[in-house]
Amino acid sequence: MTQHVSNNGFETAAMLEKLGVEAIRIDLPFRLNHVNCFLAETGQGWTVIDAGLNNDYTRALWERKLQGKQVTDILVTHYHPDHFGYAGGLQEKTGAKVRMTQTDAAAGMASWADPFLETIPENYRASGIPESQAVQMAKNTEEFKPLVSPLPKIEQYLAEGDLVQIGHNEYRVISTPGHSDGMICFYNEEHRTLFSADHILPKITPNISYWFHGEKDPLASYLASLKKVRKLDAGFVIPSHGSPFYDANQRIDELLRHHDERLEETLEAITAPKTIFKACETLFRRPLNVHEMRFAVGETLAHLEHLRHKKECRREMTNGIWLYEKV
Secondary structure (H helix, E strand, O other): OOOOOOOOHHHHHHHHHHHOEEEEEEEOOOOOOEEEEEEEEOOOOEEEEOOOOOOHHHHHHHHHHOOOOOEEEEEOOOOOHHHHOOHHHHHHHHOOEEEEOHHHHHHHHHOOOHHHHOOHHHHHHHOOOOHHHHHHHHHHHHOOHHHHOOOOOEEEEOOOOOEEEEOOEEEEEEEOOOOOOOOEEEEEOOOOEEEEEOOOOOOOOOOOOOOOOOOOOHHHHHHHHHHHHHOOOOOEEEEOOOOOEEOHHHHHHHHHHHHHHHHHHHHHHOOOOEOHHHHHHHHOOOOOOHHHHHHHHHHHHHHHHHHHHOOOEEEEEEOOEEEEEEO
């Protein structure tokens, strides 16, 4: 897919400066090797958008960036560890008020707690994943616990239409479920500027997964959110991965086409009954590590479930394993 970035890096840097926003690139130990967090001054102090993982590298980076600054607010776009992980630690250090949606606050509190973690191996077995691999994948999820601890205290729940001050401007909260059930973006109409978080990315397609909890058809939510944001006709997009770019709608159209094509490929993969794991192996042909396999299985399942909700495929359980087949 085409990457829509400005031909002039100075132009996007100048735009961020005009908005009163500093992008903080935080390295990640994954194939997706960074997350963009943001720092902006308001009249009362400094606002942080997303916080990175809670690890030594991230803590040291924020220590340098925030030296001499009073952080009053931490805005969290969604509960995934690379955004939510250090929110609690940074809150403890600064006393800042953490704000995010109630939906993703609940998901963030539950996703690395034992009651949910204990259900994962059984769900992976039902997906047809070989036992040794299922155990590794469940362990990989559990390994994130220290990267999201301590959990933050949420002092205000953000909702559609709320206004937040970021730098020189006020932004409206836009609810964009899909990548997570309670994901939000921030939009300023005067500058046609969208903080797109992981909803719209310039180079890669955001991961849309079903994680065995929450919204039953997250892909339907995501496609509806894309069409909703398309109506804004945002000119300048500030994503959480990759560089800022122009023309949100061109990228949205590409993402909509991608999922149409992916749904066709998924249907072709299940002309005969297949487990989630076997369908995943058909759709993802390159070697995947344990972490990547978790996301691949989740994305495969999201597409299968979307097709099932549209009654284009059926699901039956045989010997404790779900099988999907095109209708």
